[in-house]
Amino acid sequence: MxxxxxxxxxxxxxxxxxxxxxxxxxxxxxxxxxxxxxxxxxxxxxxxxxxxxxxxxxxxxxxxxxxxxxxxxxxxVGVAFQQAALLPWKTALENVLLPIRLTGQRAEPALERARSLLDLVGLSGFHDRYPHELSGGMQQRVSLARSLIRGPxxxxxxxxxxxxxxxxxxxxxxxxxxxxxxxxxxxxxxxxxxxxxxxxxxxxxxxxxxxxxxxxxxxxxxxxxxxxxxxxxxxxxxxxxxxxxxxxxxx
Incomplete structure (x- = not known):
């Protein structure tokens, strides 16, 4: 585009x-x-x-x-900000799905894409981890995956x-x-x-x-x-x- x-x-x-x-x-x-x-x-x-x-x-x-x-x-248009700004009570996978839920869409159809994006950013095996269990760099990877979830x-x-x-x-x-x-x-x-x-x-x-x-x-x-x-x-x-x-x- x-x-x-x-x-x-x-x-x-x-x-x-x-x-x-x-x-x-x-x-x-x-x-x-x-x-x-x-x-x-x-x-x-x-x-x-x-x-x-x-x-x-x-x-x-x-x-x-x-x-x-x-x-x-x-x-x-996807946006990734200076701070990862992850919701602490949600897992990495749930944080990636957040833009889908905020637009009122069903998250289930996007589950496979969210998992694939976490794998793509190098977080295979960390899908169910909470932000406090991730390093700063790993949190930024979750934020990046979240910015890509709608295929911008x-x-x-x-x-x-x-x-x-x-x-x-x-x-x-x-x-x-x-x-x-x-x-x-x-x-x-x-x-x-x-x-x-x-x-x-x-x-x-x-x-x-x-x-x-x-x-x-x-x-x-x-x-x-x-x-x-x-x-x-x-x-x-x-x-x-x-x-x-x-x-x-x-x-």
């Missing part, structure tokens, strides 16, 4: 007048592509998540899916690895790439991490400080599948330095 954001502006009211969060931002995401959005704190990345997921409307501009204007939340065409991920330790983050990068190569949704991945952006992406979109606007759109031409050895590849280092220089120039 082609996602197209055209001249998006978002402003918020305040006692001192409107605060402009995004300023005439335009972005196109091709079907089955992985696009990371990299930017400083406060540049409007989380606002972008809410816009694409249908939780917020732009002040100006338009959002289209396959040429059709967006209107509200969509079944074909677009998956929006808002810094999903930010609460994890460095080694777990690296392992989750590899796992996310594997899962994406299997399911192939279009991914909009929000991150502060240059390493995550380069490792995972087909393109890295760089945003300025507030008001957020796109200052660069950098293609990543590293071959897939990528592994942890990719982090030492000369091209990986070159792209990482290029993105770092963009931030230094912006300052």
């Amino acid at each position: 082609l996602l197209n954001l055209r001249d998006i502006s978002v402003s918020y009211p305040s006692r001192r007048g409107p605060v402009l969060a995004l300023d005439k931002l335009s972005l196109t995401i091709e079907p089955s592509s992985f696009v990371s959005v990299l930017g400083p704190s406060g540049c409007g990345k989380s606002t972008l998540v809410r816009l694409v997921s249908g939780l917020q409307k732009p002040t100006a501009g338009s959002i289209e899916f396959d040429g059709v204007p967006a209107s509200g939340a969509r079944d074909d 065409s677009v998956l929006v991920m808002d810094e999903p690895f930010s609460a994890l330790d460095a080694m777990t983050r690296e392992n989750m990068m590899v796992e996310l790439q594997r899962i994406w190569l299997d399911a192939r949704p279009s991914v909009l991945f929000i991150t502060h991490s240059i390493q995550e952006a380069v490792f995972l992406s087909d393109r890295v979109v760089v945003m300025s400080g507030r008001p957020g606007k796109i200052i660069a759109d950098v293609p990543v031409d590293l071959p897939r599948p990528r592994d942890l050895q990719t982090l030492a590849h000369p091209r990986f280092v070159e792209l990482s330095n290029q993105l770092r220089d963009l931030f230094n120039t912006e300052k």
Whole structure:
């Protein structure tokens, strides 16, 4: 599914007048592509998540899916947030099924898909475990499976690895790439991490400080599948330095 954001502006009211969060931002995401959005704190990345997921409307501009204007939340957009946000009294399997139940559908027809997704994210044998029995990385895997349960065409991920330790983050990068190569949704991945952006992406979109606007759109031409050895590849280092220089120039 082609996602197209055209001249998006978002402003918020305040006692001192409107605060402009995004300023005439335009972005196109091709079907089955992985696009990371990299930017400083406060540049409007989380606002972008809410816009694409249908939780917020732009002040100006338009959002289209396959040429059709967006209107509200969509079944074909999955969202994975910074925190796993699992219900502690439900098992991993029940947490994955939650979006099905919340839309008033019967969960039974989706049981097999939920089990398959837990297996896909590496949690075979943990279907009946509760969140307190899972590590932080395992909880994020459940959250990822939950975001995929309705077979989204677009998956929006808002810094999903930010609460994890460095080694777990690296392992989750590899796992996310594997899962994406299997399911192939279009991914909009929000991150502060240059390493995550380069490792995972087909393109890295760089945003300025507030008001957020796109200052660069950098293609990543590293071959897939990528592994942890990719982090030492000369091209990986070159792209990482290029993105770092963009931030230094912006300052």
